[in-house]
Amino acid sequence: MWYFKALPTSKIIQFICLSVFLIFFFGPLLNLLLLAFSGEWQYPHRLPTSWSLEWWSFVLQDQSITRAMGLSFLIATIVTLLSLIICLPAAYTFARIQFPMRRFFLFSYLLTNAFPKMGLYVAIAVLFYRLGLMNTFVGIVLIHIINTLMFMTWIPSAAFANVHQSQEESARDAGASPFQVFWHITLPMAKPGIIVASVFTFLSSLDEAQGTFLVGIPDYRTMPVIMYSIIVDYPSTAGAVFSVILTAPTIILLLVARKFVGGDALAAGFKMK
Amino acid sequence: MSELAVERKTKKPRLNWSKKTKRSILGVSMVLPSFLLLLVLVIYPVALSVMESFKSRDGMWTLDNYLYLFTEPHMLNNIKHTLQVTVLSSVFVLTIAYSIAVYLRFNHSWIAKMVGKLYFIPMFIPGVIAIYGFINFYRDNGWIARLIGEGNLPSIIYDMKGLLMINIWFNIPFTTMLLVSAMSSIPNAVIESAKDAGAKKRHLFFQFIFPLTYKTMLVALTFLFMGIVGSFTAPFLIDRNAPQMLGVAMQQHFSSYNEIGQASSMAVFLFLLCSFVGYFYIRSNMKDSTKSY
Numbered sequence: 001m002w003y004f005k006a007l008p009t010s011k012i013i014q015f016i017c018l019s020v021f022l023i024f025f026f027g028p029l030l031n032l033l034l035l036a037f038s039g040e041w042q043y044p045h046r047l048p049t050s051w052s053l054e055w056w057s058f059v060l061q062d063q064s065i066t067r068a069m070g071l072s073f074l075i076a077t078i079v080t081l082l083s084l085i086i087c088l089p090a091a092y093t094f095a096r097i098q099f100p101m102r103r104f105f106l107f108s109y110l111l112t113n114a115f116p117k118m119g120l121y122v123a124i125a126v127l128f129y130r131l132g133l134m135n136t137f138v139g140i141v142l143i144h145i146i147n148t149l150m151f152m153t154w155i156p157s158a159a160f161a162n163v164h165q166s167q168e169e170s171a172r173d174a175g176a177s178p179f180q181v182f183w184h185i186t187l188p189m190a191k192p193g194i195i196v197a198s199v200f201t202f203l204s205s206l207d208e209a210q211g212t213f214l215v216g217i218p219d220y221r222t223m224p225v226i227m228y229s230i231i232v233d234y235p236s237t238a239g240a241v242f243s244v245i246l247t248a249p250t251i252i253l254l255l256v257a258r259k260f261v262g263g264d265a266l267a268a269g270f271k272m273k
Numbered sequence: 274m275s276e277l278a279v280e281r282k283t284k285k286p287r288l289n290w291s292k293k294t295k296r297s298i299l300g301v302s303m304v305l306p307s308f309l310l311l312l313v314l315v316i317y318p319v320a321l322s323v324m325e326s327f328k329s330r331d332g333m334w335t336l337d338n339y340l341y342l343f344t345e346p347h348m349l350n351n352i353k354h355t356l357q358v359t360v361l362s363s364v365f366v367l368t369i370a371y372s373i374a375v376y377l378r379f380n381h382s383w384i385a386k387m388v389g390k391l392y393f394i395p396m397f398i399p400g401v402i403a404i405y406g407f408i409n410f411y412r413d414n415g416w417i418a419r420l421i422g423e424g425n426l427p428s429i430i431y432d433m434k435g436l437l438m439i440n441i442w443f444n445i446p447f448t449t450m451l452l453v454s455a456m457s458s459i460p461n462a463v464i465e466s467a468k469d470a471g472a473k474k475r476h477l478f479f480q481f482i483f484p485l486t487y488k489t490m491l492v493a494l495t496f497l498f499m500g501i502v503g504s505f506t507a508p509f510l511i512d513r514n515a516p517q518m519l520g521v522a523m524q525q526h527f528s529s530y531n532e533i534g535q536a537s538s539m540a541v542f543l544f545l546l547c548s549f550v551g552y553f554y555i556r557s558n559m560k561d562s563t564k565s566y
Contacts, residue, residue: 119540
């Protein structure tokens with residue numbers, strides 16, 4: 001007790017807040033981690049009574065689960081690349097080129113967030129039935145791209161706009177072609193914003209379940225879709241193992257992209273000029 | 274692509290017009306692919322949905338779906354519940370995120386550094402998994418109940434409390450990130466000089482920090498509102514069965530009752546709510562804008 005008395009009150013309050021913060025945000029995750037390695041954990045026990053890896057071998061041997069993981073990453077990669085190709089030119093245009101109805105086009109991307117996703121997916125499903133895109137790979141990729149259009153356009157656009165035009169001008173004066181200027185000056189300087197947008201695109205694709213479920217069933221079952229059925233059908237240990245496997249790659253992504261994932265590029269993307 | 278720069282330096286008034294048109298065409302053609310995608314995958318389905326909401330089951334034009342939405346007592350309860358959850362979640366998230374952002378900006382202890390490194394991690398956890406972890410953690414025989422003893426925990430899962438908590442969990446990282454960025458763009462010099470002039474902490478906050486960050490709060494609020502009001506997964510897995518959030522009711526009316534018109538009227542209603550919030554967001558963006566096109 002004497003130790004706590006010696007501390008200033010503000011330190012103690014900070015410490016309590018930190019504890020609440022840690023328990024609230026990471027308690028549920030730690031719980032899953034413990035569950036994943038537990039053999040037996042009956043109700044009143046505070047910690048697992050025995051440890052085991054049996055569900056790990058079950059999950060890793062189940063072909064449909066490993067296939068779902070491969071599929072999810074394939075889709076996320078394709079979605080990220082495609083939306084880069086589609087959205088970056090638009091983002092650059094919004095930042096640099098003057099054209100009629102620019103603002104109307106720019107703000108129309110907000111529609112992807114303003115209409116409830118469930119309602120949108122249902123309407124798209126009706127459309128996809130007509131076009132024969134139900135239960136196809138293309139259909140899933142398209143559904144995922146919807147969620148990324150806004151991020152992929154707004155954030156890189158703000159990043160392009162923040163590159164000083166004087167730098168581009170001086171490179172032009174030195175004799176560089178417009179494309180060289182873009183490739184060697186503009187693009188590298190806008191890189192942080194583009195990376196943030198790409199990371200979000202990748203994550204949102206990995207995370208998408210509702211639309212994939214509606215459009216991809218029965219042949220295309222991604223990780224989150226399988227996760228739904230695991231929650232319902234299997235004991236919580238199996239669900240926990242799967243959760244850990246599913247989370248690991250995004251944590252790796254987080255570590256790799258940490259340097260770039262700052263709030264600044266993100267915040268700039270939502271303040272349009 | 275930076276022809277604009279060249280154009281500005283070597284002003285040739287006669288060429289200007291045609292060059293401007295050329296650039297307009299180039300601009301439109303570069304935006305077109307992504308806009309076409311938006312048109313086919315979002316605008317067209319939205320229009321379909323709006324039309325569907327005015328149709329009865331046998332395809333006649335009618336207002337019945339909206340009548341159902343605004344007169345049926347359980348639907349009114351659902352609307353009330355949806356607004357309640359959305360407003361409460363948004364208020365909690367904004368308050369907590371703002372506190373964290375202020376704390377991270379003005380405190381440099383190791384605790385602050387640690388919080389600064391950890392707060393955005395939930396953003397990287399897939400939604401279903403977070404909810405799954407939440408249920409295992411807080412349910413009546415979950416880990417918390419085991420740690421503090423049976424009966425000491427109010428029911429959290431399958432209750433609005435649980436839904437509010439998971440909304441806070443999901444949305445704090447994004448909101449805090451935006452606010453931290455807004456805070457860090459307040460120059461130290463502004464704060465130091467205000468302090469030197471004898472400004473009290475409260476004064477400093479309301480005169481400088483709040484006005485410089487409230488626009489970002491509006492941005493955050495817009496996306497919080499839009500994200501929560503139409504959400505499905507979290508309320509479906511965590512909330513009580515009645516009243517429901519409209520996102521869940523919509524899904525049920527569509528897949529269980531096959532009432533496409535009623536489901537669409539809910540979607541359109543949620544869309545109108547979001548448009549209302551979005552309007553303020555767009556207006557505030559327009560006001561700041563230095564470009565006039």
